[in-house]
Amino acid sequence: MLYNGIDFETYFKNYPDKDGYFGKYGGVYISDELKAAMAEITEAYFTICKSRKFIAELRRIRKEFQGRPTPISHLERLSDKLGNVQLYVKREDLNHTGAHKLNHCMGEALLAKYMGKKKVIAETGAGQHGVALATAAAYFGLECDIYMGTVDIAKQAPNVARMKILGANVVEVTHGLATLKEAVDAAFAAYAREYKDSIYCIGSVMGPHPFPMMVRDFQSVVGIEAREQFVEMTGELPDAVVACVGGGSNAMGLFSGFLNDPVEIYGIEPLGKGPKLGDHAASLKYGTEGIMHGFNSIMLKDENGEPAPVYSVASGLDYPSSGPEHAFLHDLGRVKYDVVNDEETIDAFFTLSRLEGIIPAIESSHAVAYGMKLAKTMGRGSVLINLSGRGDKDMDYILQNYGIR
Numbered sequence: 001m002l003y004n005g006i007d008f009e010t011y012f013k014n015y016p017d018k019d020g021y022f023g024k025y026g027g028v029y030i031s032d033e034l035k036a037a038m039a040e041i042t043e044a045y046f047t048i049c050k051s052r053k054f055i056a057e058l059r060r061i062r063k064e065f066q067g068r069p070t071p072i073s074h075l076e077r078l079s080d081k082l083g084n085v086q087l088y089v090k091r092e093d094l095n096h097t098g099a100h101k102l103n104h105c106m107g108e109a110l111l112a113k114y115m116g117k118k119k120v121i122a123e124t125g126a127g128q129h130g131v132a133l134a135t136a137a138a139y140f141g142l143e144c145d146i147y148m149g150t151v152d153i154a155k156q157a158p159n160v161a162r163m164k165i166l167g168a169n170v171v172e173v174t175h176g177l178a179t180l181k182e183a184v185d186a187a188f189a190a191y192a193r194e195y196k197d198s199i200y201c202i203g204s205v206m207g208p209h210p211f212p213m214m215v216r217d218f219q220s221v222v223g224i225e226a227r228e229q230f231v232e233m234t235g236e237l238p239d240a241v242v243a244c245v246g247g248g249s250n251a252m253g254l255f256s257g258f259l260n261d262p263v264e265i266y267g268i269e270p271l272g273k274g275p276k277l278g279d280h281a282a283s284l285k286y287g288t289e290g291i292m293h294g295f296n297s298i299m300l301k302d303e304n305g306e307p308a309p310v311y312s313v314a315s316g317l318d319y320p321s322s323g324p325e326h327a328f329l330h331d332l333g334r335v336k337y338d339v340v341n342d343e344e345t346i347d348a349f350f351t352l353s354r355l356e357g358i359i360p361a362i363e364s365s366h367a368v369a370y371g372m373k374l375a376k377t378m379g380r381g382s383v384l385i386n387l388s389g390r391g392d393k394d395m396d397y398i399l400q401n402y403g404i405r
């Protein structure tokens with residue numbers, strides 16, 4: 001399918017280009033030493049990850065350990081309530097550890113093993129990426145260092161406990177605001193010291209090349225499965241697909257299955273409390289081009305041009321940028337990016353729980369909220385929503401801040 005001059009038939013061969021660019025976005029903006037480490041990972045990715053042995057092993061792990069394929073569920077009661085549009089969800093909440101993140105963590109850790117690395121290194125904010133990576137490290141017998149700010153360690157006690165139980169080393173980062181940004185810096189610094197024996201594992205389709213490509217490719221299993229399952233279930237393609245966008249990995253996973261189809265694609269960012277800078281994390285809607293954390297993309301900046309403080313009710317979505325491929329698809333118009341606010345999100349959280357018996361993650365509830373809005377405006381047709389994770393992790397927060405509705 002040709003769209004605005006881009007041929008989506010051959011898209012995955014051409015994007016990113018060999019330097020890691022999706023149009024003008026992406027690239028590798030880090031020290032020369034780390035550039036060499038990234039080049040080593042890129043080289044390993046193209047040789048090892050494309051080998052039959054690697055693909056067969058990852059496929060087996062996904063089936064026997066992760067519980068893939070995850071199903072698609074038809075939301076019959078919710079669809080009936082909203083009108084004639086049929087809503088469906090891809091159940092990444094049923095993936096082992098309760099979210100899509102394990103899809104790329106298992107791939108990254110398996111690559112680490114094939115490369116002969118002994119350790120995986122990462123940062124985490126809310127702790128979801130840390131738990132997924134700690135799980136993968138335990139599975140493969142790798143050491144695991146997770147860098148986390150003091151503030152986040154206090155806030156995310158259950159995830160810190162999970163990581164420790166899984167055998168990970170949680171490294172406390174005390175400087176600055178002691179949250180995600182400082183944790184990223186500390187993890188990068190550690191990787192610069194230890195790259196010979198370790199590999200850095202990024203938690204989304206961001207960071208320097210090859211990570212946006214690699215994480216997308218590992219997550220594409222979501223879109224490949226979903227397309228096949230949807231056609232088998234209904235005899236046709238969905239009219240629209242929807243996913244929430246933080247860094248953008250669950251979204252790229254689903255979207256990659258439908259980019260070459262006549263399907264409307266929606267990426268949903270958190271509008272939080274409203275459009276004022278600091279009250280949301282809708283980087284693609286309100287941001288401008290800029291470089292952070294090793295890549296060029298669209299980002300929210302403060303008056304000094306530094307990454308701006310952001311907010312979302314979903315801790316997995318409060319990041320001041322999005323992956324470079326999203327910035328590219330945004331400018332191209334192939335994916336439409338829109339927003340929902342906290343209120344609409346919490347409403348969708350309770351609606352899905354009550355009508356369908358599925359408690360969604362607050363992140364995923366953004367996509368559900370948008371799918372519900374679409375269903376009201378479309379009149380007829382079908383919408384497939386990526387349910388990126390389950391809401392168990394959010395229940396205390398919901399009860400404390402919103403009560404039972």
Ligand SMILES: *Cc1c(COP(=O)(O)O)cnc(C)c1O
Pocket residue numbers: 099100101128129203204205244245246247248249250251316317361363364388389390
């Ligand atoms: C981390 C997380 C997200 C956001 O990350 P993406 O890379 O944008 O997918 C979304 N949903 C859940 C459940 C998460 O844990």
